[in-house]
Amino acid sequence: MIVRQLFDPDTSTYTYIVADPATREAAIIDSVKSQVDRDIRVMEEMGVVPRYALETHVHADHVTGAGELRRRLGVKVGVHKDGGAECADLQLDDGDEIRLGESRIRVLHTPGHTNGDVSYLIDGAVFTGDALLIRGCGRTDFQQGDPARLYDSITGKLFTLPDDTLVYPGHDYQGLTVSTIGEEKRFNPRLGNxxxxxxFVELMNSLNLDPPRYIDVAVPGNLRCGT
Amino acid sequence: MIVRQLFDPDTSTYTYIVADPATREAAIIDSVKSQVDRDIRVMEEMGVVPRYALETHVHADHVTGAGELRRRLGVKVGVHKDGGAECADLQLDDGDEIRLGESRIRVLHTPGHTNGDVSYLIDGAVFTGDALLIRGCGRTDFQQGDPARLYDSITGKLFTLPDDTLVYPGHDYQGLTVSTIGEEKRFNPRLGNxxxxxxFVELMNSLNLDPPRYIDVAVPGNLRCGT
Structure with a gap:
């Protein structure tokens, strides 16, 4: 699969374009509304054919570009069915497969950051959204977050993937772009080793984090696919 | 080859760790001094054995971590011989090969941003420093910059690589992480198509850019490998 990583500096969000090399059918994962013009241009210039705008979850830190991409490109929007985003064309469930030409994107339900998180598994790489971050994990203090559930998602589902599986997270704040399951199992300070x-539950419940900057705009906006 | 991309938000610099998958011998390309602790930790946790700190050129926008990495890890520092960095262990020349286990890094002299720029060609990917950027190129208005020479480096050397060669630049300011030779040949607004x-020379000579923020510290510092 072709993977192109993109970064939104304002919210430290990673967006990914993934494409089947044979047919060049593509999906964009976790787009950011303010970057839609850039992302459409990149897809055009990569020569890929956009089919899906997939969300790892209903985000609290940025407004998704999914609805705008649907309006402009006719892509189908996919979000996990527990996310409550009735705007989505695909209400995804664990084990679903999304087809891009001869390639497959497999949906893994990995809740705990919110109740509707998924990770997307594609050809030796997993796109983990805010479930598993590089040497970290998503917070669990809003949107039905649940640290015990996040622990089960990461250790019971993501950590059972092969050690050399590439981990592409939804954010990074230290300039790291990619990791592997093997590294996270050993070195993730929150739930590795x-x-x-x-x-883990005690740690997560003691974090006392400030609310995300854009939560009051982002969550209601994203329940409408950002439109 | 294993490729790990790292970003320094302060200077929008990309650093790369490249490693031979069999022996795990590694080189770090264009390290940033303020990120050396991060980069050493990442290399340790990747389980790679650092051998080289390679520079694409004597930078004007950040201070290299090469000297510090040499002191702490015993790596050899490599810079093109025309860069004037007498501190370097390897005074690189066009066509040189640097061995990492069974893998080879090939040195391409690609001057024009400065007189001592190189690109590193490794296994279907080229690390272009500030010669070729994604949809851009390095400026040519200091450090023996020469737009005609940069044009020849990019069109005569980089653009002769296969179209699917991945382009990993020294910087990006729009959240783009990687491109391909084919895309740059078609869509680079400065010298594609x-x-x-x-x-191109007329365009580059009319840019009237402000001097880089850190040039007065960076250039003399980097001529001493950042120490």
Whole structure:
């Protein structure tokens, strides 16, 4: 698969364009509304044919470009069915497969950051949204976040993938772009190296983070696919 | 080859760790001094064995971490011989090959941004420093910059690589991380799509850019490998 990573500096969000090399059918994962012009230009110049705008979850930190991409390119929008985004064309469920030419995107339900998180597994790479971050994980203090559930998603589902699976996260704040399942299992300070569930839950419940800057705009906007 | 891209938000600089998958011998390309702790930790956790700190050129926009990496890890520092960095262990020349286990890094002299620019060609990817940027190119108004020479480097050397060669630049300011030779040949607004040399030279000579923020510290510092 062709993978193109894009970054939104304002919200430290990674967007991904993934495409089948044979047919060049493409999906864009976690687009950002303010970057839609850039992303459409990049897809045109890559010579790919956009089919899907997929969300890893209903974001609280940026407004999705999915609805705008649907309006301008006719793509189908996909969000997990528990996310509550009735605007989506595809209400995704665990185990679903999305076809791009001969390639497949497999949907893994990985809740805990929100109740409707998914990771997308494609050809040796997994796009983890805000479930598993590089040497971190998503917060669990709003939008039905649940640290025990996040622990099960990461250790029970993502950490069972092969060690050399590339991990492409939804954000990074330190200039890191990619990791591997093997590295996260060993070095993730929040839940790598065999940390047990009770200690992870205690850690997550003690973080006392400020609310995301754009949450009051982003969550209601994203429940309408950003339109 | 294993490729890990890293970003320094302060100077929009990309650093790359490249490693031979069999022996895990590694080189770091265009390190940034303020990110050396991060980069050493990443290399440790990737399980690679650092051998070289390679520079694409003597930078004017950030201070290199090469000297610090040499001190702490014992790596050899490589810079093109025309860069004037006498501190370097390897005074590189066009056509040189640097060995990492069974893998080879090929040195392409691509001057014009400065007189001592190189691009590093590795296994279907080229690390172009500030010669070829994504939909742009390096400026040519200091450090023996020469737009006619840059035109020849890019069109005569980089654009003769296969179209699907991945282009990893030294910087990006719009959240783009990678391109291909084929895309740059078609869509680079400065010298793609067959633009002729005279018109490129005229364009570059009319840019009237402000000097880089850190030039007075960076250039003399980098001539001493950042120490």
């Amino acid at each position: 065999g940390r047990d569930k009770a200690s | 067959g633009r002729d040399k005279a018109s």
